[in-house]
Amino acid sequence: xxxxxxxxxxxxxxxxxxxxxxxxxxxxxxxxxxxxxxxxxxxxxxxxxxxxxxxxxxxxxxxxxxxxxxxxxxxxxxxxxxxxxxxxxxxxxxxxxxxxxxxxxxxxxxxxxxxxxxxxxxxxxxxxxxxxxxxxxxxxxxxxxxxxxxxxxxxxxxxxxxxxxxxxxxxxxxxxxxxxxxxxxxxxxxxxxxxxxxxxxxxxxxxxxxxxxxxxxxxxxxxxxxxxxxxxxxxxxxxxxxxxxxxxxxxxxxxxxxxxxxxxxxxxxxxxxxxxxxxxxxxxxxxxxxxxxxxxxxxxxxxxxxxxxxxxxxxxxxxxxxxxxxxxxxxxxxxxxxxxxxxxxxxxxxxxxxxxxxxxxxxxxxxxxxxxxxxxxxxxxxxx
Ligand code: ADP
Numbered sequence: 001x002x003x004x005x006x007x008x009x010x011x012x013x014x015x016x017x018x019x020x021x022x023x024x025x026x027x028x029x030x031x032x033x034x035x036x037x038x039x040x041x042x043x044x045x046x047x048x049x050x051x052x053x054x055x056x057x058x059x060x061x062x063x064x065x066x067x068x069x070x071x072x073x074x075x076x077x078x079x080x081x082x083x084x085x086x087x088x089x090x091x092x093x094x095x096x097x098x099x100x101x102x103x104x105x106x107x108x109x110x111x112x113x114x115x116x117x118x119x120x121x122x123x124x125x126x127x128x129x130x131x132x133x134x135x136x137x138x139x140x141x142x143x144x145x146x147x148x149x150x151x152x153x154x155x156x157x158x159x160x161x162x163x164x165x166x167x168x169x170x171x172x173x174x175x176x177x178x179x180x181x182x183x184x185x186x187x188x189x190x191x192x193x194x195x196x197x198x199x200x201x202x203x204x205x206x207x208x209x210x211x212x213x214x215x216x217x218x219x220x221x222x223x224x225x226x227x228x229x230x231x232x233x234x235x236x237x238x239x240x241x242x243x244x245x246x247x248x249x250x251x252x253x254x255x256x257x258x259x260x261x262x263x264x265x266x267x268x269x270x271x272x273x274x275x276x277x278x279x280x281x282x283x284x285x286x287x288x289x290x291x292x293x294x295x296x297x298x299x300x301x302x303x304x305x306x307x308x309x310x311x312x313x314x315x316x317x318x319x320x321x322x323x324x325x326x327x328x329x330x331x332x333x334x335x336x337x338x339x340x341x342x343x344x345x346x347x348x349x350x351x352x353x354x355x356x357x358x359x360x361x362x363x364x365x366x367x368x369x370x371x372x373x374x375x376x377x378x379x380x381x382x383x384x
Contacts, residue, residue: 030067168223
């Protein structure tokens with residue numbers, strides 16, 4: 001048997017899946033979480049069983065080796081024909097998956113400063129996969145690609161033009177998730193997939209995308225994966241004047257600001273408690289409630305902005321860990337949105353139904369699957 005593998009390496013986790021080259025259903029999938037801590041956890045689903053085990057302290061390279069060893073038993077020495085990689089940043093020109101040859105890998109490494117928490121780990125996974133499977137095709141699938149045809153006004157900042165030419169643009173991220181959701185929507189309701197859609201990808205990282213006729217026309221994330229919605233530990237949108245103030249009055253440098261904006265802000269910063277929505281929902285403190293209130297307020301605000309650029313909304317989709325599992329957050333996002341044709345069906349929402357609305361705008365929950373969209377791209381290359 002010939003198989004393909006997908007790898008999605010983030011700052012503290014590696015998600016993976018293995019598929020037969022000619023099938024949609026994974027043979028095995030799982031994730032290695034808490035990389036960099038003393039207690040990394042490897043979860044593997046495959047065959048008829050699932051297991052989670054402690055892997056102690058390890059880095060990304062060792063982590064990938066452990067994943068491959070764990071998969072070995074399940075794939076029983078099947079030949080790996082190709083490996084598909086999630087790569088966060090593809091730069092200004094890439095708008096589709098690509099074969100990762102050495103020239104492209106060199107170019108992609110240059111984008112590391114634009115996505116410091118992700119790109120270096122993505123690249124490390126590619127090099128580890130090349131070492132493990134030198135004969136396999138290596139395919140890159142890019143989070144920025146889905147957004148590369150934004151209208152110019154949504155692609156630029158009002159800086160002198162030379163910065164745009166140097167690549168200072170609104171790239172947008174989570175593109176693999178949005179691509180999957182729009183493919184899935186086309187399977188469920190092809191009419192809706194050609195309409196005006198807003199997708200709210202609400203996970204530890206969170207963003208929203210305005211999609212018209214299957215194409216992204218706007219994203220809440222911009223030059224970096226910091227902009228837009230508040231996230232687990234990231235600030236989301238912030239007045240650049242605050243950064244100037246912190247530099248001038250608090251003596252903060254780039255490293256200190258990076259730490260503040262990426263790791264100490266968002267839900268964690270506001271609640272003083274946790275970046276994890278489940279913990280905040282159960283906490284019952286004023287600070288945790290305020291953090292949740294800010295999160296849902298910003299989502300409603302962006303929903304209004306996206307409705308304006310789309311000229312209305314036919315379908316609102318929730319996905320990501322919070323979007324798929326938190327009835328409370330979905331209800332709070334939809335509250336007061338009757339002007340947009342959104343009316344929540346409370347019972348359907350509590351039951352995590354596919355459609356959770358009763359008004360003219362359809363509100364759906366669609367579990368996202370970035371691995372599936374990577375595997376689809378890889379199959380395309382293998383078939384060619
Ligand atoms: P990542 O961006 O790391 O892939 P996920 O999409 O897995 O993150 O989302 C993680 C978030 O989803 C966490 O904040 C977690 O608390 C939240 N979450 C998962 N299940 C629930 C639930 N039942 N209720 C509320 N939040 C949940």
